[in-house]
Amino acid sequence: MERIDTDICVIGAGSGGLSVAAGAVQMGARVVLVEGDHMGGDCLNTGCVPSKALIACAGVAETVRGAAEYGVRAGAAEVDFAAVMARVRAVIGTIAPVDSQERFEGLGCRVLRGWARFSGPREVVVGEVTVRARRFVIATGSRAVVPDIPGLGSVPYMTNETVFSQGARPAHLLVLGGGPIGIEMAQAHRRLGSEVTVIEAGRCLGREDPAAAEIVLERLRAEGVAFATGAGAVRVRDAGPGVEVVLADGRIVTGSHLLVAVGRKPALERLDLVAGGVEFGAAGVTVGAGLRSVSNRRVYVVGDAAGQGQFTHLAAYHAGIVVRQAVLGLPARLRSDHIPRVTFSEPELAQVGPIEEEARKAHGDGLQVLRADFAHNDRAVTAGQTEGFVKLLVVKGRVVGATIVGAGAGEVLAALALAVSARIKVSALAGVVLPYPTFAEAVKRAAGSYYTPTLFGPRIRAWVRFVQRLP
Numbered sequence: 093m094e095r096i097d098t099d100i101c102v103i104g105a106g107s108g109g110l111s112v113a114a115g116a117v118q119m120g121a122r123v124v125l126v127e128g129d130h131m132g133g134d135c136l137n138t139g140c141v142p143s144k145a146l147i148a149c150a151g152v153a154e155t156v157r158g159a160a161e162y163g164v165r166a167g168a169a170e171v172d173f174a175a176v177m178a179r180v181r182a183v184i185g186t187i188a189p190v191d192s193q194e195r196f197e198g199l200g201c202r203v204l205r206g207w208a209r210f211s212g213p214r215e216v217v218v219g220e221v222t223v224r225a226r227r228f229v230i231a232t233g234s235r236a237v238v239p240d241i242p243g244l245g246s247v248p249y250m251t252n253e254t255v256f257s258q259g260a261r262p263a264h265l266l267v268l269g270g271g272p273i274g275i276e277m278a279q280a281h282r283r284l285g286s287e288v289t290v291i292e293a294g295r296c297l298g299r300e301d302p303a304a305a306e307i308v309l310e311r312l313r314a315e316g317v318a319f320a321t322g323a324g325a326v327r328v329r330d331a332g333p334g335v336e337v338v339l340a341d342g343r344i345v346t347g348s349h350l351l352v353a354v355g356r357k358p359a360l361e362r363l364d365l366v367a368g369g370v371e372f373g374a375a376g377v378t379v380g381a382g383l384r385s386v387s388n389r390r391v392y393v394v395g396d397a398a399g400q401g402q403f404t405h406l407a408a409y410h411a412g413i414v415v416r417q418a419v420l421g422l423p424a425r426l427r428s429d430h431i432p433r434v435t436f437s438e439p440e441l442a443q444v445g446p447i448e449e450e451a452r453k454a455h456g457d458g459l460q461v462l463r464a465d466f467a468h469n470d471r472a473v474t475a476g477q478t479e480g481f482v483k484l485l486v487v488k489g490r491v492v493g494a495t496i497v498g499a500g501a502g503e504v505l506a507a508l509a510l511a512v513s514a515r516i517k518v519s520a521l522a523g524v525v526l527p528y529p530t531f532a533e534a535v536k537r538a539a540g541s542y543y544t545p546t547l548f549g550p551r552i553r554a555w556v557r558f559v560q561r562l563p
């Protein structure tokens with residue numbers, strides 16, 4: 093049995109773990125990085141990267157279908173599903189070297205390939221190796237929840253782990269769950285030529301601004317995605333070739349394939365946290381404000397395993413918080429009011445900070461809502477992409493949150509992510525000079541509306557009358 097003594101042992105080489113390892117080793121710490129499966133974790137192999145690559149292919153098919161509206165004759169969009177999947181794999185392959193064992197060994201990490209489990213409060217075992225570390229960082233991610241629905245276990249179903257390696261296009265894909273995964277995959281498959289039905293117990297994109305979500309869902313409906321909402325799946329049956337899902341209100345939905353996308357849970361089961369003295373619950377490892385385990389002070393948690401949201405950029409943000417403390421010995425506290433998110437449907441739905449309903453609860457009448465529609469944005473009009481809006485949530489002259497739904501919303505959100513994170517005043521957004529014509533001008537327009545009542549009100553009018561009488 094080999095024994096390694098190190099400063100930092102990072103468990104999991106996904107978005108969070110790789111960020112901690114890269115930061116720590118380049119700052120001079122001795123780092124052991126442990127990965128049981130593929131380097132790069134969920135985001136690279138079965139999450140963000142393949143999903144966005146698939147969405148890009150689907151977007152091209154849709155552009156071809158709509159080409160005539162732009163005066164371009166392109167013929168019918170013919171989708172070669174095998175080629176689409178090959179492109180998805182190629183995109184993963186292009187990014188993979190950045191997350192590879194070779195790169196991290198090159199940076200100076202000792203990379204161990206195997207599943208880590210605690211054998212004591214300051215020791216983990218990986219196969220035949222024992223790693224004793226000053227600090228451990230749990231970065232083990234999450235996995236798809238497979239709900240306890242009778243019959244589900246006896247039909248073939250897909251999750252995010254298998255949907256990107258399908259051999260052939262599903263004739264009729266049933267998507268269980270109308271969250272971001274369900275909606276992104278539903279639209280992509282529909283555009284690639286499948287029939288698609290989304291089954292959602294409550295409201296699709298239920299965490300998002302309802303008006304913004306409705307714009308996305310309306311687009312999916314227009315493209316032919318069917319929805320069975322308002323009742324959860326209670327039974328699943330084999331339907332000869334295909335699958336039958338029975339809903340709580342008796343409706344029956346039938347399709348050829350089933351994708352389960354009803355949420356994710358932290359992947360902690362291989363770690364033997366009890367042996368490590370690390371307290372945990374269903375939401376993840378129990379941590380304080382600095383992502384440090386409340387029961388074992390040698391242990392920090394980042395990313396999906398921390399149970400505080402599931403985004404690659406959140407995992408990277410967590411990594412920075414942990415590196416500050418565990419590597420640099422400085423204090424750090426987590427903020428959660430400035431974390432952005434984007435659902436990569438078309439149109440995209442981007443959010444930073446609270447949605448209007450949440451901000452109203454927190455700030456009551458102190459909240460001002462500013463809005464600009466893309467219908468009045470010249471870039472949107474010229475591009476033929478006028479659906480959507482920008483909504484700014486303002487408290488005491490500062491932006492506390494924003495919703496954007498529309499073309500390129502995720503890119504336009506960058507300015508507002510900065511505004512919320514740096515607590516920038518609305519006046520700065522209203523005063524910035526932006527190139528014309530851009531979608532981002534809608535942000536400036538919404539911010540400018542903050543001053544409309546004052547600028548065009550009676551006091552300014554009186555002042556202007558006075559000035560204009562001067563010689």
Ligand SMILES: Cc1cc2nc3c(=O)[nH]c(=O)nc-3n(C[C@H](O)[C@H](O)[C@H](O)COP(=O)(O)OP(=O)(O)OC[C@H]3O[C@@H](n4cnc5c(N)ncnc54)[C@H](O)[C@@H]3O)c2cc1C
Pocket residue numbers: 103104105106107108109126127128129130131132133134135136138139140141143144206207208209231232233234252273359362363394395396397401402403404405406407436
């Ligand atoms: C379909 C889909 C699309 C997504 N799209 C987006 C998106 O567009 N934008 C976005 O921000 N987020 C997106 N996400 C979420 C994003 O993928 C995750 O939030 C992110 O990957 C979390 O990073 P992580 O480091 O916490 O975990 P992961 O990236 O999952 O890495 C954890 C790693 O730990 C390893 N591991 C687990 N247990 C052990 C052990 N005991 N020993 C050793 N290794 C272990 C795993 O094998 C894995 O490689 C998407 C997710 C899915 C499923």
Ligand SMILES: NC(=O)c1ccc[n+]([C@@H]2O[C@H](COP(=O)([O-])OP(=O)(O)OC[C@H]3O[C@@H](n4cnc5c(N)ncnc54)[C@H](O)[C@@H]3O)[C@@H](O)[C@H]2O)c1
Pocket residue numbers: 239241268269270271272273274276291292293294295296297298323324325326353354355356401402403433434435436
């Ligand atoms: N673009 C992105 O950033 C992106 C994309 C995909 C995923 N993600 C991350 O992954 C996480 C997980 O996504 P998700 O879509 O799997 O989960 P989710 O929790 O966001 O949504 C799951 C949906 O399934 C529904 N549901 C649950 N049980 C059901 C049942 N029995 N029948 C019908 N509906 C049921 C829920 O009501 C919910 O709306 C997201 O929260 C997000 O953090 C991010």
